[in-house]
Amino acid sequence: MHYIFVNDKPIILTTLVEKETDFKNFLLxxxxxxxxxxxxxxxxxxxxxxxxxxxxxxxxKFLKKLPNVIAGGGKVYNKNNEILFIYRNNKWDLPKGKAEKKETIEDTAIREVEEETGVSGLKIDKPLETTYHIFKRNDKLKIKITYWFKMTTNFDGELFPQEEEGITKVQWLNREESTQALTNSYANIRRLV
Structure with a gap:
């Protein structure tokens, strides 16, 4: 089973046919x-x-139905085991962004975290779940495929939100603060964190 989000509602890719209740079935x-x-x-x-x-x-088969936008991002931990969050479009999110030509997805993820937050000294520990969401740009539907990585850093300098990307805040959040932030976040991010 795979989940592709449209805002906070999922499209579920499945082989299982069930009687419709609060969902609707379509043949792919x-x-x-x-x-x-x-x-x-x-x-x-x-x-x-x-x-x-x-x-x-x-x-x-599903991914062939829409243009794909490839992105990389990070769930970044500091030495206090806090997670790095960004605040954009009135929601808490994790730093991520589009891959550039001839760039590995790992390089994309590190570059985007650095650009969006000002954090450096990032080390990838392991890949995390890949997320999918559908969005509309210039009146065309697209699917963003985001490859996520668990990262760590000893960085303890000043955080700089990338304002030209609409990011207004960057913060390290502890477990309790992360839980609170996720109440105003995206379904994909809640699944990831």
């Missing part, structure tokens, strides 16, 4: 994504499900 091979997203906007609908017979190919 025939789905009109624009129409499916209209259904997802309805209040009583909590999710939509795209059904396909093969678990191994379902994600690949």
């Amino acid at each position: 091979k025939d789905v009109d994504i624009e129409q499916a997203l209209k259904v997802l906007k309805k209040k009583r609908i909590k999710s939509i499900r795209f059904i396909h017979h093969n678990e191994d190919t379902i994600l690949k």
Whole structure:
């Protein structure tokens, strides 16, 4: 099962056909994504499900339906075990951004964290879950595929929000503060943290 978010509601890619309750089923091979997203906007609908017979190919087949935007980001811990958060568009988020040509996804993730927060000395510990979300740009639907990495740093300097990217705050948050921030965040970020 894979989750692709449209704001805070998921499209669930699955091989399982269940009786519809607060969700709607669509066959992946025939789905009109624009129409499916209209259904997802309805209040009583909590999710939509795209059904396909093969678990191994379902994600690949779905990703061919929309232009892909590749991004990298970091769940960054400092020596106090606090997590680095950014505040953008009135929501708490983790630093991430689009890959540049000929750049590895690891290099993208480190560059974006540095640019968006001013933090340096980043070390990748391990890859985390990849997240997917659909957005509209210039009236065209696209899917952002974000490769996340657990990172650590000993950085204890000043934090600089990248204002030209709409970031108004950068903060290290402890466990309790992170939990509070996640109440005003995105579904993908809540799953990741």
